[in-house]
Amino acid sequence: MVWFKRKxxxxxxxxxxxxxxxxxxxxxCPKCKTLIPKEEHNANLGVCRNCDYxxxxxxxxxxxxxxxNGEYIVINEKLTSKDPLKFSDTKSYTERIKMAKxxxxxxxxxxxxxxxxxNMKIAIASMNFEFIxxxxxxxxxxxxxxxxxxxxxxxxxxMIISKSGxxxxxxxxxxxxxxxxxxxxxxxxSEQKIPYIxxxxxxxxxxxxxxxxxxxxxxxxEPDALIGFAGPRVIKETIGxxxxxxxxxxxFLLEKGFLDFVVHRKNLKNKISNFIKLVYYSKKEFKGxx
Amino acid sequence: xxxxxxEHPIKELKEQLDKTVSIGKETNTDVSELTKExxxxxxxxxxxxxxxxxxxxxxxxxxxxxRPYTLDxxxxxxxxxxxxxxxxxxxxxxxxxxxxWCSIDNQTYMIIGQQKGKNTKTRxxxxxxxxNPEGYRKALRLMKxxxxxxxxxxxxxxxxxxxxxxxxESRGQGEAIARNIYEMINxxxxxxxxxxxxxxxxxxxGIGVADKVFMLENTWYSVISPESCSSILWRNxxxxxxxxxxxxLTPKNMLKNKLIDGIIKEPLGGAHQKPEVVFKNVKDCLNIxxxxxxxxxxxxxIMERIEKFSxxxxxxx
Numbered sequence: 072m073v074w075f076k077r078k079x080x081x082x083x084x085x086x087x088x089x090x091x092x093x094x095x096x097x098x099x100c101p102k103c104k105t106l107i108p109k110e111e112h113n114a115n116l117g118v119c120r121n122c123d124y125x126x127x128x129x130x131x132x133x134x135x136x137x138x139x140n141g142e143y144i145v146i147n148e149k150l151t152s153k154d155p156l157k158f159s160d161t162k163s164y165t166e167r168i169k170m171a172k173x174x175x176x177x178x179x180x181x182x183x184x185x186x187x188x189x190n191m192k193i194a195i196a197s198m199n200f201e202f203i204x205x206x207x208x209x210x211x212x213x214x215x216x217x218x219x220x221x222x223x224x225x226x227x228x229x230m231i232i233s234k235s236g237x238x239x240x241x242x243x244x245x246x247x248x249x250x251x252x253x254x255x256x257x258x259x260x261s262e263q264k265i266p267y268i269x270x271x272x273x274x275x276x277x278x279x280x281x282x283x284x285x286x287x288x289x290x291x292x293e294p295d296a297l298i299g300f301a302g303p304r305v306i307k308e309t310i311g312x313x314x315x316x317x318x319x320x321x322x323f324l325l326e327k328g329f330l331d332f333v334v335h336r337k338n339l340k341n342k343i344s345n346f347i348k349l350v351y352y353s354k355k356e357f358k359g360x361x
Numbered sequence: 362x363x364x365x366x367x368e369h370p371i372k373e374l375k376e377q378l379d380k381t382v383s384i385g386k387e388t389n390t391d392v393s394e395l396t397k398e399x400x401x402x403x404x405x406x407x408x409x410x411x412x413x414x415x416x417x418x419x420x421x422x423x424x425x426x427x428r429p430y431t432l433d434x435x436x437x438x439x440x441x442x443x444x445x446x447x448x449x450x451x452x453x454x455x456x457x458x459x460x461x462w463c464s465i466d467n468q469t470y471m472i473i474g475q476q477k478g479k480n481t482k483t484r485x486x487x488x489x490x491x492x493n494p495e496g497y498r499k500a501l502r503l504m505k506x507x508x509x510x511x512x513x514x515x516x517x518x519x520x521x522x523x524x525x526x527x528x529x530e531s532r533g534q535g536e537a538i539a540r541n542i543y544e545m546i547n548x549x550x551x552x553x554x555x556x557x558x559x560x561x562x563x564x565x566x567g568i569g570v571a572d573k574v575f576m577l578e579n580t581w582y583s584v585i586s587p588e589s590c591s592s593i594l595w596r597n598x599x600x601x602x603x604x605x606x607x608x609x610l611t612p613k614n615m616l617k618n619k620l621i622d623g624i625i626k627e628p629l630g631g632a633h634q635k636p637e638v639v640f641k642n643v644k645d646c647l648n649i650x651x652x653x654x655x656x657x658x659x660x661x662x663i664m665e666r667i668e669k670f671s672x673x674x675x676x677x678x
Contacts, residue, residue, distance in 0.1 A: 147678075149678065150676060150677070150678050151676065151677050152676060152677070153675045153676055153677050155618065155675035156607065156608075156609045156618075158607050158608075159607065160594035160595060160600075160603075160604075160607065161594065161595065208676070209673075209674030209675050209676045210674075210676035210677070212673075212674050213674055213676050216671060238562070238584045238585070239584075240584060240585055240590055240593065240594065240608075242584075242675075243583050243584045243585075243607075243608040243609055243610065244582055244583055244584060244608075244609070244610070244615060244618070244620050245618065245620070245673065245674055245675060246584050247562060247563070247566055247583070247584040248566075248620060248670060248673035248674065249673070249674060250539075250542055250563065250566055251542055251546065251566065251570050251670040251673075252670045252671050252673055252674065254539065254542045254543045254546060255546045255666075255667045255670050255671060256667075256671070257543065258543055258546050258547050258667075259667070277535075277563070278562075278563060278584075280535030280536070280539070281534075281535045281538040281539050281542070281563040281566075281567075282538075282539050282542060282543075283539075284535070284539075285533075285535050285536040285539040285540075286539050286540075286543055299530050299534075299535065300523065300525070300529070300530060300534035300535035300538070300563070301523075301525030301526075301529070301530065301534065302525075305525045305589075306525045306526060306527065306530065309524075309525050309526060310526055310527065312527075314527065315527070318527065318530070319530060323531075327531050327532070327533065328533075329533045329536055
């Protein structure tokens with residue numbers, strides 16, 4: 072016995088008559104599902120006006136957000152990956168690189184630039200998640216290596232904005248060794264007493280977490296970003312249990328003592344500039360210090 | 362003796378040989394001709410089989426349950442004076458990472474490595490050689506102690522990876538490995554690493570940033586295990602053999618790509634066939650290299666270490 076019955080059979084709306092939002096004009100927040108005009112969302116730095124959800128934004132956007140007047144100089148822009156192992160899975164790695172370049176109009180999973188932040192010099196390396204998952208290739212390692220060398224030469228602070236799935240499988244051990252290569256340079260930077268700020272954004276995993284992302288003088292993160300060593304799927308498969316809510320989120324890492332603070336995107340620039348001003352650019356030196 | 366799937370032809374011949382011998386004994390007949398023939402057959406088959414191992418077969422051999430593990434090396438190499446050191450002084454003692462003081466041919470060392478178990482009970486006790494953050498922090502504490510007393514460090518690498526668990530993440534698995542890599546680069550004492558089994562990703566590199574890195578003949582070193590690689594790129598485990606091939610994880614490939622410093626010979630069929638041969642080869646390699654490294658100043662050693670890792674990578678400018 073059914074309670075309700077369809078009276079007229081076969082009511083269909085022709086697909087051409089279906090009312091749909093035109094694509095690209097609206098942003099639907101994945102967290103609170105609010106619809107926001109894209110333009111407004113972009114003007115709000117990619118942060119949901121309703122729930123403060125931070126969408127992933129590009130390196131370019133970080134650069135224009137952080138550098139004064141959106142002015143900066145990009146370095147080593149052409150540096151890009153090769154295919155040293157002739158790797159091929161369902162697609163060849165060479166083809167993947169080509170595709171990634173075509174889709175993103177970028178040459179690598181990281182962009183490096185220098186400029187000024189509230190009138191103080193700084194170099195920033197920002198990862199591109201849309202380029203093969205922001206994975207760490209030899210080229211990514213080399214670009215980090217070079218920007219650190221630049222910072223040492225010019226004696227200016229470094230900031231790395233991480234957004235990475237980890238090592239790039241298609242470069243196997245070459246990729247793995249970038250962990251040592253980048254960490255080695257960071258130790259040289261530290262020897263020169265030049266500050267390094269690591270900003271972890273959604274998502275930061277694997278090889279990134281196991282090297283430069285966790286080695287900042289301060290490690291900071293955007294709210295609600297997923298950060299960890301092993302991916303949630305791998306952990307779930309290993310332990311055969313569901314993961315607790317909020318696991319591997321920025322706030323979780325802050326609570327566990329692995330982050331110094333969580334920062335809203337709108338406050339990012341001032342927090343960074345305040346930090347480098349206090350520790351590095353302040354002129355008055357403590358009298359007891361040599 | 363346990364046989365791997367590709368070793369079954371050898372197993373069959375061995376069984377035939379055993380049968381022949383026992384029949385000969387029972388019936389009092391002379392089977393020496395036959396056993397001689399079988400023995401030479403086994404030998405040539407082994408030679409054929411083991412000299413052309415595929416990358417996947419090497420991975421299988423590296424995980425052979427009878428392969429010597431870190432503590433076997435420590436017991437065999439050191440002058441019977443190993444003092445095991447425990448704990449990271451923060452959380453607990455990680456049983457998947459062992460280490461301590463010993464001397465080898467009268468040279469004092471700090472020796473550290475991942476430890477696997479030999480049966481179900483000890484495998485669980487050792488967490489299958491997968492260290493937690495406290496394991497890496499314990500290793501770092503031991504390395505810093507070695508630096509303090511100015512003695513060289515040996516690390517023995519044999520891990521399917523750093524442990525992926527809720528607790529491991531809560532205690533900062535990534536940070537622990539990052540810290541180790543960062544600190545190892547600047548250790549003032551010589552560091553020599555041997556991959557004695559599996560060298561999986563950050564879990565391996567976490568104790569593997571060394572002046573000299575050697576791989577045993579039937580071991581692998583890669584950014585990911587072939588199974589996980591297959592499951593990510595092909596979305597199933599059936600392509601593990603192809604993944605093993607693609608990842609170029611064998612010692613020969615690693616040496617060719619200048620990512621390691623040398624390969625240590627194993628007896629035909631793997632280290633477990635004649636462990637004493639492998640122990641001797643490792644010891645010889647160690648003695649030669651520690652002497653060379655000792656002749657450099659610590660500053661020069663660190664510089665060379667940094668340079669060595671900085672050169673790794675292929676890119677286009």
